[in-house]
Amino acid sequence: MTDTKVVIRKTLRVPRSAGAPGDGARVARQMDAALAGVVFKASGDLLAHVSQLEPGAAMDLAVDVIGAVRELVGDNVPHNSYFIKFPDGVPDTVEFWVKCLREALTPARKWFRSDRDLLTMGWIDLLKLPRYGRYQHTYEELLAAHDELIPSVKDRVTVLHLGDMLQEELDRLFVDLTGSVTPLGEADLVALKSLTTAATVQLDAIPVRENRAVVNAARMEDGQPLVFVDTVTDVLRVACQTSGGDVTLQERTKFRSFKRRERRVLLAALDAVIAGNSGKLGDVTMYAGPWKRLGEYLHPHEYPQFPHAQDVFAVARGERKVRTLAGRAELAFATDGVTKAVSVLANAPGLLVRSLDRLLREAEPNEIEAVVDAATKAFESTSGRVLCSLREHLVNRNKPDAARVFTTRARRAWVTKDNRKPLSRNVIDRATTALDIELLNRMPAYERLVVDPAVLDVALPLTGKATEDGFAVLPRGTRTPVDGEVLRFFTYWKEQERRTDYDLSALFLDENFQYAGHVSWTNYRNDGAVYSGDITESKNGATEFIDIPLDSVDFAYVVPQVNIYAGEGFDEVGESMFGWMTRERAQKGAPFEARTVRTRSDMRGSGRVALPIMFARGENGTWTANWMHLYLTGGVNFNMVEGNQSSASLLARSLFHRDYLTMSYLVDMLKAKAGSVTVWEPGLRLTEPVVFVGLDRPEGLPDGSEVFTRDRLNQLIPA
Structure with missing residues (x-):
């Protein structure tokens, strides 16, 4: 698939062609007619751009556009x-x-x-x-x-918009994917891998570790050092990704042989993580099996310049005992109860937040206050995605469900009975109020916010x-x-x-x-x-x-x-x-x-x-x-x-x-920060740049507008 098609399929934006100018009006009309057959429509700017290209360049662009949209709706194969x-x-x-x-x-x-x-x-x-x-x-x-x-x-009509030059569009898509505060799906991870070599921008951060592993795998294969690595598991993910395995670490990966320069890159990253904080060796035991298998391919004993990396494999083999923070919390829970477990988990805010339901279920009445206070403090250091997930979870804890649904990252589902004790309404209200305040504080204060009502019932893309x-x-x-x-x-x-x-x-x-x-x-x-x-x-x-x-x-x-x-x-x-x-x-x-x-x-x-x-x-x-x-x-x-x-x-x-939890939850907070919101309706005329939130970008938005449509709604989730 060409880079142009990747951008069109992902963003419904058509990169500008670098072709010579000329008279492509006939090609533009033919493209528009072909798009109408699959109920797509080229924006005025897009038609004008194709019309001003030399016919050969116009035809090349039109072929990419039509091919991309036919693949989108499944019209590229006979049914x-x-x-x-x-x-x-x-x-x-x-x-x-x-x-x-x-x-x-x-x-x-x-x-x-x-x-x-x-x-x-x-x-x-x-x-x-x-x-x-x-x-x-x-x-x-x-x-x-x-x-x-x-x-x-009543037939659907989808508008294609004119974008910037191809490299700018690739860079923008790369920044959106790497900057995502939510894990990407399989197709986006594949796109991110190809964009890593095509993009020309420098990154400030990659919030999600799976996305980070995809970028680092490409860097390692080019002989470049890994970036934004702060746990040993980050390095393990890179090894899995470059071996064609599961970057989420849910499935077993068969590691490939690594070149010497690749081994040095991986071991150097491990050494730097442990040198900075030996307590991070505790993460090794969570994936001891994969670490032992990886050690057989990296030969860490051949690299004495990385002594801390060798400690990782010593822990994996059981030659060195290190208790994880989760293990210490579990021991405290079993021996000293909820209050002690909370004090241990206070050192890992994300883990405390993920454990909150269990802590509240098992807490004695006189311990509830301490648990809620500790959780409220932990909210300040926890990602917005996790906080939104917890907010949705608590809303559904008023009474036992008919059944509990568990889903894996591979979307595999199974159902069991819900035997959890219900949480009291008072506890739920206190926790959700604290979550709402924390999330509201993180929301940006946009001016001139315009919202299409069709987006409000979309579940948050967590x-x-x-x-x-x-x-x-x-x-x-x-x-x-x-x-x-x-x-x-x-x-x-x-x-x-x-x-x-x-x-x-x-x-x-x-x-x-x-x-x-x-x-x-x-x-x-x-x-x-x-x-x-x-x-x-x-x-x-x-x-x-x-x-x-x-x-x-x-x-x-x-x-x-x-x-x-x-x-x-x-x-x-x-x-x-x-x-x-x-x-x-x-x-x-x-x-x-x-x-x-x-x-x-x-x-x-x-x-x-x-x-x-x-x-x-x-x-x-x-x-x-x-x-x-x-x-x-x-x-x-x-x-x-x-x-x-x-x-x-x-x-x-x-x-x-x-x-x-739907987009209406975030829109309400955006509205509270902005003070007002304009409801989008067809024919609405805007003269100044706006922040638009909707399923699809409408025609006629002023230049300079910030647009959040279905491909970018996750960008609105607080970091």
Whole structure:
């Protein structure tokens, strides 16, 4: 992917071309027409820029622009459907299976030596039926079988804006990613790695350690010293990153061999950390196993000039005993109780804040005051992201949940009973008030603040691990309204090395989150909902669809899911995506129409069942999309909606009833600091630079305006 495409996909800004001036007006018109087909629109400044370029340079830029936006909405691949006239012409499930079997047994067919070839342990093997699971028509034949899409005023329109020169845009994106106060998602970490060599700016700080490791891995490979390293774990992350492993340290990394200059860089960084504070050796025991394996590749005994680095590996091997602060706190908790544990944790404010719920649960009434006072003091030295996470956590502690949902950084989810003792309302109120004051003090005082109301219900992007890369994707917990008579979601995948069969399914739940039906490859129809047909191999890519008529179904909740029935995982295939469209029935059109795509997200989790989103019907009949971004472990193969309906419904219920901290929380504090806020509405005229907060940048903002849209909302979280 070109650097220009990276900038466009991430920011919806088009870098200025350095091409020669000329008459590119014709190319600009062609580009604008092509963008309209996927319901993107070039801003006036962008069209003017392309028009003033020499035609060849204009065409190069237009090709990058159109390619980037088509990839964003998933229009860069053909989306065929098994049943050519979907959503019409889809038969009853069993009727279709019987038809496939009859055709297989027709004497004219020479597919099988005997009928026994169709059987697997006494059952009919659908995969051995010639018609089943394989496209019976070309993509061109599919398009010819459908009426042309009729445009609607409700179709999405996304504006592309003109940016600065490419290097300036790369530098700006690099600064945004490295300066993020929240962990980045996988796609952003990949982008950050490439930007590290392309950017020309000097950094003052990299707040998040995972992001720091990506930058330092690139520096180490260039023979440069590591920067902003203040713990031994920072060095371990770099070794994992450069070995192609897990920078979060959640998964085992197989270390590669390191060049001598790379070993010197890593050992020098370790030596400097321990020389400055030998107490940091306590962090080694948390990852003793990885440290021992890394020591086999670094050969620290060959570098006597780094004696403190050798101490790290001595601790990892158990030759030197060092107790961690967490270990001392745990010992104090077990022997002397909460008050002593608090006094130990006071030396690690972040750890104290993360332990606050447990401390409050176990504290005696006469200890509560000391715990809250210590926490309030610790808030001053804790990152804003952690404070916001705690604020959201406490809001949900008024009473025990129906179930506790745990999610890993890889978005793997599991559910257990909530056996925690509830916290008193008084304690929660005291802690949240202290959090609000601390966060408010950190918020900047912007003048001329303009806010688009559409952003207010977006869940705070506290981590990039709670979302996926894609188009118009929002963090887990976000709720957005759904317009249109028909909801259609789709999944596309393309296998890499072995046959891979993904199955798009939809679980339907009633008002109490109880099973109310489903559609999948085992049940093509249910109360107006229609499944497009089962594709069982994806050498050339495969797509499955499900249609939901929102104005006629009786379900309260719709939970789409993608099950891996066989083959490669979401993080192994060449490509995998999920998205959803809305349209009016009268619009007609092919199964996939880029102009009706509302969102498209990658699927890259490590589980075998993807739960990207759920849809909920309100009391007045309106629907909302509720982002989940979760994966169930599932089985190695043969995952089906029937087998995970209990865990999927429990997850849906828990996430739907959870109170998420949203952008309205930050906007209220920004408003308190600014004194007032202007509500954005189409047609609003602004004459002076403003600070704009919204989902997408509108046209017409004055030059010099600071813009926080969905790709930069995390920049508003206090440091």
